[in-house]
Amino acid sequence: xxxxxxxxxxxxxxxxxxxxxxxxxxxxxxxxxxxxxxxxxxxxxxxxxxxxxxxxxxxxxxxxxxxxxxxxxxxxxxxxxxxxxxxxxxxxxxxxxxxxxxxxxxxxxxxxxxxxxxxxxxxxxxxxxxxxxxxxxxxxxxxxxxxxxxxxxxxxxxxxxxxxxxxxxxxxxxxxxxxxxxxxxxxxxxxxxxxxxxxxxxxxxxxxxxxxxxxxxxxxxxxxxxxxxxxxxxxxxxxxxxxxxxxxxxxxxxxxxxxxxxxxxxxxxxxxxxxxxxxxxxxxxxxxxxxxxxxxxxxxxxxxxxxxxxxxxxxxxxxxxxxxxxxxxxxxxxxxxxxxxxxxxxxxxxxxxxxxxxxxxxxxxxxxxxxxxxxxxxxxxxxxxxxxxxxxxxxxxxxxxxxxxxxxxxxxxxxxxxxxxxxxxxxxxxxxxxxxxxxxxxxxxxxxxxxxxxxxxxxxxxxxxxxxxxxxxxxxxxxxxxxxxxxxxxxxxxxxxxxxxxxxxxxxxxxxxxxxxxxxxxxxxxxxxxxxx
Amino acid sequence: xxxxxxxxxxxxxxxxxxxxxxxxxxxxxxxxxxxxxxxxxxxxxxxxxxxxxxxxxxxxxxxxxxxxxxxxxxxxxxxxxxxxxxxxxxxxxxxxxxxxxxxxxxxxxxxxxxxxxxxxxxxxxxxxxxxxxxxxxxxxxxxxxxxxxx
Numbered sequence: 164x165x166x167x168x169x170x171x172x173x174x175x176x177x178x179x180x181x182x183x184x185x186x187x188x189x190x191x192x193x194x195x196x197x198x199x200x201x202x203x204x205x206x207x208x209x210x211x212x213x214x215x216x217x218x219x220x221x222x223x224x225x226x227x228x229x230x231x232x233x234x235x236x237x238x239x240x241x242x243x244x245x246x247x248x249x250x251x252x253x254x255x256x257x258x259x260x261x262x263x264x265x266x267x268x269x270x271x272x273x274x275x276x277x278x279x280x281x282x283x284x285x286x287x288x289x290x291x292x293x294x295x296x297x298x299x300x301x302x303x304x305x306x307x308x309x310x311x312x313x314x315x316x317x318x319x320x321x322x323x324x325x326x327x328x329x330x331x332x333x334x335x336x337x338x339x340x341x342x343x344x345x346x347x348x349x350x351x352x353x354x355x356x357x358x359x360x361x362x363x364x365x366x367x368x369x370x371x372x373x374x375x376x377x378x379x380x381x382x383x384x385x386x387x388x389x390x391x392x393x394x395x396x397x398x399x400x401x402x403x404x405x406x407x408x409x410x411x412x413x414x415x416x417x418x419x420x421x422x423x424x425x426x427x428x429x430x431x432x433x434x435x436x437x438x439x440x441x442x443x444x445x446x447x448x449x450x451x452x453x454x455x456x457x458x459x460x461x462x463x464x465x466x467x468x469x470x471x472x473x474x475x476x477x478x479x480x481x482x483x484x485x486x487x488x489x490x491x492x493x494x495x496x497x498x499x500x501x502x503x504x505x506x507x508x509x510x511x512x513x514x515x516x517x518x519x520x521x522x523x524x525x526x527x528x529x530x531x532x533x534x535x536x537x538x539x540x541x542x543x544x545x546x547x548x549x550x551x552x553x554x555x556x557x558x559x560x561x562x563x564x565x566x567x568x569x570x571x572x573x574x575x576x577x578x579x580x581x582x583x584x585x586x587x588x589x590x591x592x593x594x595x596x597x598x599x600x601x602x603x604x605x606x607x608x609x610x611x612x613x614x615x616x617x618x619x620x621x622x623x624x625x626x627x628x629x630x631x632x633x634x635x636x637x638x639x640x641x642x643x644x645x646x647x648x649x650x651x652x653x654x655x656x657x658x659x660x661x662x663x664x665x666x667x668x669x670x671x672x673x674x675x676x677x678x679x680x681x682x683x684x685x686x687x688x689x690x691x692x693x694x695x696x
Numbered sequence: 697x698x699x700x701x702x703x704x705x706x707x708x709x710x711x712x713x714x715x716x717x718x719x720x721x722x723x724x725x726x727x728x729x730x731x732x733x734x735x736x737x738x739x740x741x742x743x744x745x746x747x748x749x750x751x752x753x754x755x756x757x758x759x760x761x762x763x764x765x766x767x768x769x770x771x772x773x774x775x776x777x778x779x780x781x782x783x784x785x786x787x788x789x790x791x792x793x794x795x796x797x798x799x800x801x802x803x804x805x806x807x808x809x810x811x812x813x814x815x816x817x818x819x820x821x822x823x824x825x826x827x828x829x830x831x832x833x834x835x836x837x838x839x840x841x842x843x844x845x846x
Contacts (some may be wrong), residue, residue, distance in 0.1 A: 208817070210816040210817045211815055212819045213801055213813075213814070213815050214797075214801060215815060216744065216800075216801070217742070217797040217798075217801070219795070220746075220793060221744065221745055223745075224837060268841065268842070268843065268844075269841060269842070269843040269844040270841075270842040270843030270844075273843055273845075277842070277843055287843070288843075291800070303776055307831075309835070311837070311838045311839035311840075312839045312841065313837070313841070314841065314844075323823075323824025324823040324824060324825045324826055325824075325825065325827070325828070325830075326823040326824060327823075327826075328826050329708045329826050330826050330830055332726060333827075333831070334830060336834075337830060337833050337834075340833075340837075344834065344836060345831075350718060361820075362818075362819075362820030362821070363820045363822065363823050364820050364821075364822075365817055365821060366819050372816075372817040372818075373817065373818075373820070416785075432746070438801065459846070462720060463780060484823065486816070486821050487821035487823065488821065498834035500821065500842045521800040521801075521806070521809065521811065522800045525796040525797075525799070525800050526792075526796050526797065529718075529792055529796060530789065536717055536718045536719075536777065536781070537718075537720060538720060538722075539719065540718070540719050540720070541719075541722045541724070541725045541727065546808070548809060549809075557759050559808065572787055677784045686754040
């Protein structure tokens with residue numbers, strides 16, 4: 164079935180798709196977004212039920228391979244110590260994330276120049292500054308301006324309370340003389356743009372029933388739709404087609420009834436994340452593009468970067484915030500920049516974790532062997548529950564071509580579309596970084612008086628950040644898109660998600676992903692008259 | 697959900713026995729064990745997608761025990777449980793998680809922990825603001841941002 168052509172077709176309604184749709188809406192072009200998921204219903208979010216913690220092990224798991232909602236696609240990540248986690252719906256993985264909101268640092272855009280590794284980005288931090296600010300206003304951020312070791316930001320809302328856990332961490336960091344600061348977050352601490360303020364449901368990651376955590380279904384999309392953008396849900400794109408001129412002509416997708424459709428478009432924008440985007444490009448094979456679309460460099464799917472997480476946690480005598488607050492509240496950039504005396508290049512950001520709920524505490528502590536079976540179970544559980552403090556280092560993952568997304572020869576999704584396969588190993592540099600981080604985490608937790616320390620390095624189901632698999636650059640032989648997101652090979656094809664990252668930095672990437680999407684939309688608007696030249 | 701019917705009577709009996717070994721009742725803390733009838737009913741009613749792995753775990757347990765777990769003497773039962781915990785893999789881990797996730801949402805258990813037995817939404821929680829003067833040393837130390845143009 165063929166539909167009426169649109170000016171701009173966006174594939175994916177998550178973090179970047181929503182931002183680019185909203186920004187382009189003021190052109191008054193006919194813009195359509197297709198998403199494989201649907202609109203979420205906050206009344207059904209886990210925190211509305213008594214089984215709120217159990218749901219995270221099933222239908223609200225962060226892993227699509229465990230969750231298995233009809234909107235999900237399977238991912239073969241057997242050959243990776245870090246498993247992919249995501250969410251597929253309008254809002255994408257912003258529905259299911261911790262709302263931690265650091266930006267990449269200026270130094271992250273010139274790692275080759277500063278440290279002689281990987282590549283510099285084709286743009287710098289300053290090019291993104293206005294878009295970081297615009298994005299913070301649109302998403303609604305909270306935080307405390309003036310962090311001496313982070314890029315200057317101006318969150319429109321005050322920071323989250325320090326609670327019980329924050330001062331314990333702050334005192335320990337002060338004792339050691341190390342940097343810490345309240346995190347910028349996308350948790351509304353006051354009523355903001357029609358959204359209610361945070362009431363500390365605590366179970367933020369698998370969606371916020373209060374609507375205090377920013378996800379693009381409740382931030383960008385209402386504005387974009389009011390401005391005329393159309394969203395079609397439960398539409399899974401199989402491939403992008405091209406015409407005789409080598410331009411994208413539209414996409415083939417399966418609609419909500421499973422019927423194959425063709426949607427013609429003048430411009431196609433991909434916003435499917437660092438796994439979904441290379442999967443779609445590699446599935447878009449034709450005579451002119453036998454190795455997948457936009458892949459003359461051979462780099463589509465390569466250079467996958469995850470951010471290996473080094474996590475250590477322990478238990479203090481004082482009560483902590485447990486599940487009674489957003490999970491993260493503080494960060495540290497003490498070890499963000501390169502110091503070769505540490506034995507590795509580049510660095511890591513730290514996010515501190517306030518605690519855990521009783522089920523999560525019982526399950527993880529039993530698995531770690533610190534919560535016994537039998538008579539002593541109750542005494543030990545009371546020592547652990549409500550007393551956890553955590554430290555997680557987000558280690559910068561450098562690009563390596565052997566870390567990659569390809570198409571699995573066997574595995575397919577519910578529509579018969581080949582599924583992605585992940586091949587990934589943690590580099591020696593990252594291992595040394597994780598070891599360093601764990602040693603610092605141990606010092607901090609011990610300074611806070613914590614005992615019974617437990618380690619997860621890497622966090623196995625920690626593949627939240629999917630980056631680098633369609634990198635940007637000025638050289639068509641060494642990059643997939645140019646410095647403003649347009650494919651080198653297909654002049655009306657753009658990519659705006661985390662796959663265009665050149666390097667990963669050592670922080671959660673969503674703020675930077677969205678700033679990049681807004682930057683690319685702005686570049687497109689400035690070049691509308693000669694967009695395809 | 698009818699998944700509970702997929703566990704046989706023998707499997708349900710072993711589930712009750714192993715649950716009590718994981719979390720026994722306690723007079724000291726005034727809490728039921730995980731073999732409590734209401735907690736067991738919750739497990740069976742909500743097994744859902746975990747049914748297959750839990751059934752596998754219980755089959756493995758029955759094999760180790762060579763018969764109903766409840767009929768073994770204490771030392772033999774403990775030995776079987778230890779082996780099950782050590783070598784049971786993903787299936788055993790799932791069973792233990794099912795036991796714990798149902799136990800730690802029981803009203804009596806939550807109250808004994810000083811927790812309000814309710815869903816987080818809509819009441820939420822109140823957080824103390826905390827002592828912001830703790831940031832003073834960080835502000836005083838300052839710092840520079842590497843690679844920044846200004």
